[in-house]
Amino acid sequence: MTLLDFARGPALAVSFAVFTFGVAWRVLFLVLLPWSRDRSVARGSAPSAVVGAVRGFARHLWPRKAFAGAARFTTVNGYVMHFGLAIAFFGFAPHILFLQSVFGVHWPNLPSGLVSVASVVTLVSLVLALGHRFVSPVLRLISTANDYFSWFVTALPVVSGLMAVSHLWAPYETLLAVHLLSVALLLIWFPFGKLMHAFLVFVTRSETAIHYSRRGTVL
Amino acid sequence: MTTVIDRNAATRKFLAHTEGHLATYLEGCLHCGLCAEACHFYVASRDPKHTPAYKLFPIAKAHRRNKFPLALLGLAPRVSAEDLQHWEELLFDSCTMCGRCTMACPMGIDIASIVGEARQAWVAAGLGPADLFAAADSSRDHGSPLGVTPEKLRERIEWIADEHEVEIPLDRPKADVLLTLSSVETMKYPDSVASMAKLLNHAGVSWTLSTKGYEATNFGYLAGKADIAKTMVQRIVAAAEGIGAKTVIIPECGHAFGVLRWSASNMIGRPLPFEVLHITEYLAQLKRAGKLHLKPLTEPITYHDPCQISRRGGATADARYLLQDFATDFHEMTPTGNENWCCGGGGGVQAIGRAANLRYQVFKLKMDQVEKSGAKTMVSACSNCRLTMDESKAHWKWDGGLASLVELIAEHLVEKPAS
Numbered sequence: 001m002t003l004l005d006f007a008r009g010p011a012l013a014v015s016f017a018v019f020t021f022g023v024a025w026r027v028l029f030l031v032l033l034p035w036s037r038d039r040s041v042a043r044g045s046a047p048s049a050v051v052g053a054v055r056g057f058a059r060h061l062w063p064r065k066a067f068a069g070a071a072r073f074t075t076v077n078g079y080v081m082h083f084g085l086a087i088a089f090f091g092f093a094p095h096i097l098f099l100q101s102v103f104g105v106h107w108p109n110l111p112s113g114l115v116s117v118a119s120v121v122t123l124v125s126l127v128l129a130l131g132h133r134f135v136s137p138v139l140r141l142i143s144t145a146n147d148y149f150s151w152f153v154t155a156l157p158v159v160s161g162l163m164a165v166s167h168l169w170a171p172y173e174t175l176l177a178v179h180l181l182s183v184a185l186l187l188i189w190f191p192f193g194k195l196m197h198a199f200l201v202f203v204t205r206s207e208t209a210i211h212y213s214r215r216g217t218v219l
Numbered sequence: 220m221t222t223v224i225d226r227n228a229a230t231r232k233f234l235a236h237t238e239g240h241l242a243t244y245l246e247g248c249l250h251c252g253l254c255a256e257a258c259h260f261y262v263a264s265r266d267p268k269h270t271p272a273y274k275l276f277p278i279a280k281a282h283r284r285n286k287f288p289l290a291l292l293g294l295a296p297r298v299s300a301e302d303l304q305h306w307e308e309l310l311f312d313s314c315t316m317c318g319r320c321t322m323a324c325p326m327g328i329d330i331a332s333i334v335g336e337a338r339q340a341w342v343a344a345g346l347g348p349a350d351l352f353a354a355a356d357s358s359r360d361h362g363s364p365l366g367v368t369p370e371k372l373r374e375r376i377e378w379i380a381d382e383h384e385v386e387i388p389l390d391r392p393k394a395d396v397l398l399t400l401s402s403v404e405t406m407k408y409p410d411s412v413a414s415m416a417k418l419l420n421h422a423g424v425s426w427t428l429s430t431k432g433y434e435a436t437n438f439g440y441l442a443g444k445a446d447i448a449k450t451m452v453q454r455i456v457a458a459a460e461g462i463g464a465k466t467v468i469i470p471e472c473g474h475a476f477g478v479l480r481w482s483a484s485n486m487i488g489r490p491l492p493f494e495v496l497h498i499t500e501y502l503a504q505l506k507r508a509g510k511l512h513l514k515p516l517t518e519p520i521t522y523h524d525p526c527q528i529s530r531r532g533g534a535t536a537d538a539r540y541l542l543q544d545f546a547t548d549f550h551e552m553t554p555t556g557n558e559n560w561c562c563g564g565g566g567g568v569q570a571i572g573r574a575a576n577l578r579y580q581v582f583k584l585k586m587d588q589v590e591k592s593g594a595k596t597m598v599s600a601c602s603n604c605r606l607t608m609d610e611s612k613a614h615w616k617w618d619g620g621l622a623s624l625v626e627l628i629a630e631h632l633v634e635k636p637a638s
Contacts, residue, residue, distance in 0.1 A: 039484035060327045066554040067323045070256035138252040141267040147250050200247040205327035216533030219321045
């Protein structure tokens with residue numbers, strides 16, 4: 001079995017299983033905890049929990065005017081990084097072919113030039129995010145190993161993917177294997193680290209929104 | 220004397236509160252730091268330790284250690300006595316639980332609610348600010364944080380009624396409305412008590428004060444002493460049930476409104492058998508019903524939104540409604556409403572002597588806001604904000620004015636026009 005066979009086969013299979021069960025376990029763990037019942041009487045004008053949750057979720061998609069200045073870099077850089085990752089992952093033709101072979105679904109790909117630009121922009125935004133974490137006294141104080149490792153496992157597939165398509169420094173098959181192994185590492189780490197925010201954001205925003213929409217306010 | 224710090228008791232208390240909503244919050248924090256610039260303590264001090272997310276570290280630590288599989292392996296570090304000592308100032312002196320950081324958090328994490336619960340761990344550990352705890356203990360033992368016993372209340376109310384020539388009913392056997400008081404008002408701002416009485420009498424409301432449940436403030440909640448918090452709530456509930464009140468009015472006090480309106484039923488485990496309204500909400504109802512007749516206030520004023528009434532309480536619009544057509548030279552601050560800067564003394568911080576300098580620094584934000592608004596006077600509807608701001612005003616020798624919304628409205632009452 002070559003390194004590429006291992007990466008394509010057992011490594012991705014095991015990491016995807018860890019990802020799936022890990023995410024399910026963390027979500028179930030939180031859902032099955034005792035959630036206190038709010039006995040206070042909601043305001044008459046309060047929307048339903050679903051409407052409150054959707055409104056609250058949407059409210060946090062962009063900072064309010066009062067915080068816009070201070071939050072501008074983090075917000076814009078964050079969106080650039082997330083959209084860049086999405087374009088690279090879902091728009092790249094080889095990714096789509098691979099996903100089709102596993103899940104049987106496919107969609108039109110984006111031009112590879114656009115995907116390359118998006119990947120480079122994503123990498124730049126990741127570097128800027130890390131630099132900000134090093135430079136800001138607030139971020140230096142509150143950053144933990146989890147934050148840095150989550151950054152590392154996110155950046156690695158972007159770097160290895162760009163290297164693979166550029167055929168840089170090593171044979172293509174080796175670079176592809178490294179790229180797939182970096183994705184496996186991301187999938188394994190995903191449920192246990194900060195990357196889990198991709199799922200938790202729906203819970204935390206909704207929870208706060210429901211709590212305060214009963215009070216007639218949106219936080 | 221050496222203080223024994225019970226870190227195990229603190230950890231147990233932390234874990235008792237990491238039920239669904241708090242656990243999700245603790246696991247969801249991205250450490251993005253956006254909450255820092257939303258916090259008046261961080262903005263005033265520029266000290267990174269005042270970052271709201273950092274304040275959650277001890278409870279997150281306890282939660283992490285307790286999680287599977289780390290709990291079985293014992294790999295995660297335990298909360299230490301040093302942690303508790305270091306974070307005491309951050310959880311008590313430099314968090315007013317104002318909720319502004321929640322608005323800035325991209326994950327929508329409600330840090331204020333975690334701080335409110337986490338304070339109980341310091342009580343369990345045997346740590347915490349002595350003066351805040353004394354205020355809570357005094358509430359339990361004497362009826363109020365400032366030692367206003369039922370007898371003292373009776374004397375004080377008689378004096379205020381005489382001084383202001385206003386009828387203030389006390390211990391009426393039956394009434395539709397039970398008015399509660401903040402002892403800050405009873406002892407330091409008696410005009411506020413007289414003003415509420417004048418307004419309720421003017422509108423012909425069936426109301427009373429009660430010596431069985433009169434103290435609106437809840438220092439048990441602020442100090443992290445859940446038993447005292449519940450006792451204070453039960454006194455008001457018993458008094459209201461005794462007179463058959465349909466409505467309990469919270470005076471100009473932010474956290475008192477938050478606790479009784481939004482937390483009390485959860486503390487006593489049943490819905491409250493009456494409606495809870497902040498005095499601004501009640502006055503807005505009277506105005507809508509055409510029962511408030513006011514002459515215009517022409518001085519340039521602005522309105523400071525108390526956090527627990529506006530941002531976390533949902534009563535932002537009613538204060539504006541009261542000011543509409545009444546304050547003819549009204550100026551909004553920037554930011555305002557739900558985004559307003561806190562006074563710096565909520566959440567019990569006002570009662571912590573060692574936090575005074577930090578409060579003064581925070582007040583510079585308010586002075587700057589008022590000066591930029593073009594108003595000469597900052598009006599509020601919270602006596603705790605008012606006390607905090609009065610002390611800070613004196614510290615900085617600020618020449619801006621401070622006033623109570625209820626007092627201003629009472630001063631501008633006119634007799635009902637002849638129909």
